[in-house]
Amino acid sequence: MSASDAMTPILFSVPFRAPAAPGNLAAVIASDHVHGDGPFTKSASAKLVELTGSPSVLLTTSGTAALEMAVRLLGIGEGDEVIVPSFTFSSGAASIVAAGGVPVFVDIEGDSGNVDPAQVEAAITPKTKAISVMHYGGVPADMDAIMAISRKHNIPVIEDNAHGLAVKSRFGALGTIGSVAIQSFHDTKNVHCGEGGAVLINDATLTEPAEIMREKGTNRSKFLRGQVDKYTWVDWGSSYLPSELNAAVLDAQLDAFEGIQERRFQIWNTYAAELSQWAMDLGGSVMNPAEGEHAAHVFFVLMPNQEVRDALLEHLRAHGVIGTFHYVPLHSSPAGQKYGRTVGSMEKTDSFAGRLARLPLWPGMTVEQVAYVIETVKAFRP
Numbered sequence: 001m002s003a004s005d006a007m008t009p010i011l012f013s014v015p016f017r018a019p020a021a022p023g024n025l026a027a028v029i030a031s032d033h034v035h036g037d038g039p040f041t042k043s044a045s046a047k048l049v050e051l052t053g054s055p056s057v058l059l060t061t062s063g064t065a066a067l068e069m070a071v072r073l074l075g076i077g078e079g080d081e082v083i084v085p086s087f088t089f090s091s092g093a094a095s096i097v098a099a100g101g102v103p104v105f106v107d108i109e110g111d112s113g114n115v116d117p118a119q120v121e122a123a124i125t126p127k128t129k130a131i132s133v134m135h136y137g138g139v140p141a142d143m144d145a146i147m148a149i150s151r152k153h154n155i156p157v158i159e160d161n162a163h164g165l166a167v168k169s170r171f172g173a174l175g176t177i178g179s180v181a182i183q184s185f186h187d188t189k190n191v192h193c194g195e196g197g198a199v200l201i202n203d204a205t206l207t208e209p210a211e212i213m214r215e216k217g218t219n220r221s222k223f224l225r226g227q228v229d230k231y232t233w234v235d236w237g238s239s240y241l242p243s244e245l246n247a248a249v250l251d252a253q254l255d256a257f258e259g260i261q262e263r264r265f266q267i268w269n270t271y272a273a274e275l276s277q278w279a280m281d282l283g284g285s286v287m288n289p290a291e292g293e294h295a296a297h298v299f300f301v302l303m304p305n306q307e308v309r310d311a312l313l314e315h316l317r318a319h320g321v322i323g324t325f326h327y328v329p330l331h332s333s334p335a336g337q338k339y340g341r342t343v344g345s346m347e348k349t350d351s352f353a354g355r356l357a358r359l360p361l362w363p364g365m366t367v368e369q370v371a372y373v374i375e376t377v378k379a380f381r382p
């Protein structure tokens with residue numbers, strides 16, 4: 001394949017089309033049960049319980065909505081602090097601010113992009129009410145160290161597992177370790193329904209409060225199960241449940257999960273095998289998780305500095321390959337500075353964010369497209 005064949009650029013991400021989705025959607029529309037909590041919601045939730053190993057999974061309208069629920073379920077309110085890595089998606093901090101809390105940004109460790117437990121412990125104050133951890137690329141953060149800190153200080157943990165659906169790690173299954181965890185089904189994620197998410201409840205005392213919060217603060221779920229004879233407003237809540245249309249698409253995607261992951265891992269493994277030496281020759285590296293402990297959600301390379309990284313992305317774009325950086329560190333974002341507090345050095349976060357480039361990775365990529373990306377990357381000279 002030559003650059004001219006790539007006149008239509010190789011996009012960074014293309015949403016997967018699940019074969020069963022159109023049929024599922026037609027069935028929802030014909031059924032007249034289009035609002036939430038119908039058969040597809042039940043089916044998709046049961047599949048997620050199976051895939052994640054979490055005892056209780058509630059679908060939400062987005063990963064962001066799930067984060068808002070997680071923060072509220074842990075009782076975070078006015079002035080409460082939640083420790084969160086600066087290197088994460090904005091919703092990781094915005095969800096804390098939405099509840100009146102203060103995100104306290106800490107640094108990451110090494111070259112994984114995951115939070116540094118020592119920095120977490122150093123940021124604890126009497127106001128700390130939760131620790132929020134994100135598994136970057138589905139590579140587990142050091143959950144043994146995080147949970148030891150959690151137990152020592154009696155502070156609950158939220159796992160933002162938007163990248164790591166169904167990853168099994170030496171620390172346990174991702175999304176089952178903290179009190180609450182979240183998944184995202186945005187169409188850039190491995191499994192999607194356009195916009196959607198789920199909250200995973202691992203602390204049984206939060207199961208009923210979560211049900212109520214998701215149903216506008218009412219006990220409607222109990223009513224539907226016949227456990228109360230009328231339903232009413234009982235606590236703080238909002239409308240966090242997705243319609244059956246979203247659940248129908250998600251259910252079809254979950255049916256295809258194994259095939260999606262197989263193809264993503266093929267591409268990921270090809271990149272890793274073909275590009276490790278190239279990256280080393282430039283004084284950089286490629287993503288290097290422990291065997292199998294990731295979700296093939298992202299494949300990133302780390303360049304020696306930001307100038308070289310920017311030049312690489314420019315080179316790729318000029319040759320019809322759309323690579324991209326990732327998060328602008330939240331401690332330096334306008335809202336992060338307005339609402340948050342930063343503890344300790346952010347050196348590793350700034351360095352990692354500045355050197356990182358992600359390559360196209362989606363199940364529909366052809367063998368030729370993957371080969372062309374590799375060839376184009378290897379042709380880069382700083």
Ligand SMILES: *Cc1c(COP(=O)(O)O)cnc(C)c1O
Nearest residue numbers: 062063064089091162184185186
């Ligand atoms: C995508 C993502 C979210 C938010 O998910 P939405 O469904 O888009 O609201 C949160 N955290 C991380 C790490 C993400 O990648």
